[in-house]
Amino acid sequence: RYDRFMHCFDHVSNRIDEIYKALARNQSAQAFLGPENPEEPYLDGVNYNCVAPGKRFRPMDNLSGGEKTVAALALLFAIHSYQPAPFFVLDEIDAALDNTNIGKVAAYIREQAEINFQCIVISLKEEFYNRSDALIGIYPEQGDCIISNVLTLDLTEYTDPYVHEEEDSP
Amino acid sequence: RYDRFMHCFDHVSNRIDEIYKALARNQSAQAFLGPENPEEPYLDGVNYNCVAPGKRFRPMDNLSGGEKTVAALALLFAIHSYQPAPFFVLDEIDAALDNTNIGKVAAYIREQAEINFQCIVISLKEEFYNRSDALIGIYPEQGDCIISNVLTLDLTEYTDPYVHEEEDSP
Amino acid sequence: GHLKYIEVDNFKSYRGKQKIGPFKKFSAIIGPNGSGKSNLMDAISFVLGEKTSNLRVKRLSDLIHGAPIGQPAASRASVSAIYTDAETKKETVFTRIISGSSSDHKINGKGVSSQDYNAELEKIGVLVKSKNFLVFQGTVESIAMKNAKERTAMFEEIS
Amino acid sequence: GHLKYIEVDNFKSYRGKQKIGPFKKFSAIIGPNGSGKSNLMDAISFVLGEKTSNLRVKRLSDLIHGAPIGQPAASRASVSAIYTDAETKKETVFTRIISGSSSDHKINGKGVSSQDYNAELEKIGVLVKSKNFLVFQGTVESIAMKNAKERTAMFEEIS
Numbered sequence: 039r040y041d042r043f044m045h046c047f048d049h050v051s052n053r054i055d056e057i058y059k060a061l062a063r064n065q066s067a068q069a070f071l072g073p074e075n076p077e078e079p080y081l082d083g084v085n086y087n088c089v090a091p092g093k094r095f096r097p098m099d100n101l102s103g104g105e106k107t108v109a110a111l112a113l114l115f116a117i118h119s120y121q122p123a124p125f126f127v128l129d130e131i132d133a134a135l136d137n138t139n140i141g142k143v144a145a146y147i148r149e150q151a152e153i154n155f156q157c158i159v160i161s162l163k164e165e166f167y168n169r170s171d172a173l174i175g176i177y178p179e180q181g182d183c184i185i186s187n188v189l190t191l192d193l194t195e196y197t198d199p200y201v202h203e204e205e206d207s208p
Numbered sequence: 209r210y211d212r213f214m215h216c217f218d219h220v221s222n223r224i225d226e227i228y229k230a231l232a233r234n235q236s237a238q239a240f241l242g243p244e245n246p247e248e249p250y251l252d253g254v255n256y257n258c259v260a261p262g263k264r265f266r267p268m269d270n271l272s273g274g275e276k277t278v279a280a281l282a283l284l285f286a287i288h289s290y291q292p293a294p295f296f297v298l299d300e301i302d303a304a305l306d307n308t309n310i311g312k313v314a315a316y317i318r319e320q321a322e323i324n325f326q327c328i329v330i331s332l333k334e335e336f337y338n339r340s341d342a343l344i345g346i347y348p349e350q351g352d353c354i355i356s357n358v359l360t361l362d363l364t365e366y367t368d369p370y371v372h373e374e375e376d377s378p
Numbered sequence: 379g380h381l382k383y384i385e386v387d388n389f390k391s392y393r394g395k396q397k398i399g400p401f402k403k404f405s406a407i408i409g410p411n412g413s414g415k416s417n418l419m420d421a422i423s424f425v426l427g428e429k430t431s432n433l434r435v436k437r438l439s440d441l442i443h444g445a446p447i448g449q450p451a452a453s454r455a456s457v458s459a460i461y462t463d464a465e466t467k468k469e470t471v472f473t474r475i476i477s478g479s480s481s482d483h484k485i486n487g488k489g490v491s492s493q494d495y496n497a498e499l500e501k502i503g504v505l506v507k508s509k510n511f512l513v514f515q516g517t518v519e520s521i522a523m524k525n526a527k528e529r530t531a532m533f534e535e536i537s
Numbered sequence: 538g539h540l541k542y543i544e545v546d547n548f549k550s551y552r553g554k555q556k557i558g559p560f561k562k563f564s565a566i567i568g569p570n571g572s573g574k575s576n577l578m579d580a581i582s583f584v585l586g587e588k589t590s591n592l593r594v595k596r597l598s599d600l601i602h603g604a605p606i607g608q609p610a611a612s613r614a615s616v617s618a619i620y621t622d623a624e625t626k627k628e629t630v631f632t633r634i635i636s637g638s639s640s641d642h643k644i645n646g647k648g649v650s651s652q653d654y655n656a657e658l659e660k661i662g663v664l665v666k667s668k669n670f671l672v673f674q675g676t677v678e679s680i681a682m683k684n685a686k687e688r689t690a691m692f693e694e695i696s
C-alpha cells in the first residue's frame with residue numbers, strides 16, 4: 039500500500055512542476071506537491087502549491103480565478119501522466135481565463151494532442167477553439183423540447199493560422 | 209410580518225416576468241415565482257421557474273449553464289426593483305454566456321444604467337465591456353508581491369459603436 | 379488509442395439516432411447556450427460508466443429524450459462509443475442502453491455484464507471511478523482547491 | 538445617487554494610496570488574470586461593511602498589502618468611497634480603516650460607530666446584509682439555483 043501510494047505520488051510530483059511551466063509558458067512558474075507526513079503520506083494530507091510567474095510563494099487560496107484554473111489544469115495533466123486515459127473531455131475550462139492564458143492553454147493542449155492524448159473541449163471562445171483540428175457544431179431546433187442537431191467541420195483541410203507561431207517568450 | 213413579506217413578494221413576482229423578457233429580448237420567455245403555501249408563504253418555500261425562449265416548462269435544474277446565468281440575473285434585477293441599491297458590482301457574470309446572450313445582457317444593463325441604477329462590472333470579454341461608458345484598466349507591476357496599477361479611460365468621448373443598434377428582433 | 383465516433387439514440391436533447399464525429403486529436407464542441415453541448419459530454423460520460431448524479435439527472439429514465447417535460451420519445455435510449463486502438467487499428471464498440479430503471483451493456487453488439495464492460499474499459503485506460511479525464515462544466519477550479527486530505531484520497535484512488 | 542470614486546490605501550494588491558475612478562453610469566473593470574480586478578471589488582465590498590469571509594481572507598489583517606507573503610506594507614490599510622447624492626449633488630465620504638484586528642469607521646472624516654455607519658448606508662439604500670447588489674466571482678448561477686426554503690429566507694431578509 040505504501041509502495042503503490044509513493045510510486046504514484048513521486049511520479050506526479052516530479053512531473054507537475056515541468057507541466058505547470060509548460061502551461062504558463064514561463065520558467066519562473068513553480069508547482070509542487072508535498073505530503074504533510076513524509077513517513078506515512080497516506081495517513082495525512084497532501085499540500086499543493088503554485089507560484090504564478092513573477093509572484094512569490096503564497097497560500098493557494100490567494101490565487102485569482104484565472105490563476106486557479108491554470109493550477110488545476112497542471113495537476114490534472116500531471117495525474118494523467120501517471121495513469122494515462124486515452125482522451126480528455128473538458129467542458130468550458132476556459133471560462134475564467136484571459137486571452138493570454140487561453141492562448142497558452144490551447145497551445146499546450148494542441149502540442150499534447152499530437153503526441154500524448156486525444157482532447158475534446160467544449161468552448162464558447164473563438165480564441166480557444168480556433169486551434170482545434172475539428173469543430174463539432176451543435177445547433178438547436180425548436181420543438182416541444184429542444185432538439186440538438188450536429189454539424190462537423192474538419193479544420194485540418196484549411197491552413198493553420200498558428201503554424202508560424204513562435205514559442206511564447208516567457 | 210405577513211404583510212411585509214407579501215408586499216415584497218408580490219412586487220418582485222410581478223416584475224420578474226417582464227425583466228426576464230427584457231433580458232432575453234424575447235416575449236416568449238417566461239419567469240414566475242410561486243409560494244409553495246399560498247396562505248402562509250413565509251412558512252414554506254418559494255419556487256422559481258423560467259421558461260427559456262422557444263422551450264417548454266421544465267424543472268430549473270434542467271437549465272444549461274448559460275440559461276442559469278440569465279435566470280439568475282432576472283431574479284437579481286427583480287429584487288433590486290423592490291429594494292433599489294444605488295449601484296451593482298458584478299464580477300465576471302458573463303463567464304457562461306455565449307456572444308448573443310452577452311449582447312443582450314450588456315444592452316439591458318446599458319439601458320437600465322441610464323435610468324435606474326449605476327453598474328460596475330468586471331469582465332474579460334470585449335463583447336461585454338465595449339458597451340460601457342468608462343474602462344478601469346488594472347495592470348500588474350512585478351514586485352515582492354503583485355502591485356496593481358490603475359488606468360481610467362472615459363469612453364463617452366468616443367462615438368458609441370452601438371448607438372445605431374436596433375432592438376434585437378426576438 | 380482514441381475515440382472515433384459517438385452514436386446517440388434518444389439521449390437527452392438528441393432525438394432519434396445521430397452519429398457524431400469523427401473526433402480528431404483535438405476537437406472542439408461549439409454552439410449557443412442551451413443547444414446541447416454539455417448533453418454531448420453527458421453522453422460520452424454515460425457510455426463510459428459515469429453515475430447518474432454526475433449527469434445532472436435524478437433517475438436514469440430522465441436521460442431519455444423528452445423525459446423532463448413528461449413526453450419521453452421512447453422507452454429506451456442508448457449511447458455507443460467507437461474506440462480505435464492505436465497499434466492494431468481495431469475498433470471496439472462500447473454500448474450502454476437505458477431500459478426502464480437500469481442500464482444494459484454491450485461490447486461489439488454482444489451483451490456483457492457491467493463488470494466485464496468496466497474491465498474492458500480499464501484495459502484501454504478508462505477508469506471512470508478516478509475520473510481524472512472528465513471535467514464537467516464549472517468544476518475546473520475545484521480540482522486545485524481540494525483540501526490536503528481530499529488530495530490524499532485522490533492519490534489513494536489512482537494508485 | 539451613485540458611487541463617484543474609491544480611494545484605497547495599502548489594500549490587498551494596491552500599494553500605497555490610489556484614487557480609482559471616476560465611475561460612470563456603466564463602468565467596466567478590465568485587466569489580465571491576477572492583476573487585481575476582484576481585489577478592487579473586495580475594496581468596494583469592504584468599505585460597505587462586507588464581512589471578512591466574503592473578502593477571501595481569514596483575518597482582517599490579511600487585507601493589508603503584502604500580508605499574505607508575510608511582508609505587510611503597513612500596520613493599517615483603508616478604503617474610502619465617495620458617494621454623490623442624485624438631487625442635492627452633495628458628496629458623502631464613507632471610510633473604513635483596518636487597524637490591528639478590528640476596523641474603524643468614518644463619515645466625512647469624522648469617526649463614527651459601526652451602527653451609525655451602517656444606518657447612514659441604509660439611508661442611501663445600501664444594505665450589505667441582504668447583499669442583493671454584490672455578485673462575487675463564480676457565484677452568479679447560484680442565485681437562481683437556491684432551493685425553495687433558501688428563497689423564502691431571502692425574501693424574509695429583504696422585506
Ligand SMILES: Nc1ncnc2c1ncn2[C@@H]1O[C@H](COP(=O)(O)OP(=O)(O)OP(=O)(O)O)[C@@H](O)[C@H]1O
Pocket residue numbers: 183184263266270271272273274275304389390391392409410411412413414415416417418440441442443444445446515
Ligand atoms: N432528456 C432531455 N430531453 C430533452 N431535452 C433535454 C433533456 N435533458 C436536458 N434537456 C435540455 O437540454 C438543454 C441543455 O443543454 P446543455 O446543458 O447541453 O446546454 P449547453 O449547450 O451546454 O449550454 P451552455 O453553453 O449554456 O452550457 C436544456 O435546455 C435542457 O432542457
Ligand SMILES: Nc1ncnc2c1ncn2[C@@H]1O[C@H](COP(=O)(O)OP(=O)(O)OP(=O)(O)O)[C@@H](O)[C@H]1O
Pocket residue numbers: 093096100101102103104105134353354548549550551568569570571572573574575576577599600601602603604605674
Ligand atoms: N493582501 C495582499 N497583498 C498583496 N497581494 C495580494 C493580497 N491579497 C491578494 N493578493 C494578490 O492579488 C492577486 C489576485 O488578484 P485578483 O483576485 O483581484 O485577480 P483578478 O484580476 O480578479 O484575476 P482573475 O481575472 O483571474 O479573476 C493574487 O495574485 C493575490 O496573490
Ligand SMILES: [Mg+2]
Pocket residue numbers: 272273274415416417515
Ligand atoms: Mg454547457
Ligand SMILES: [Mg+2]
Pocket residue numbers: 102103104574575576674
Ligand atoms: Mg477575479
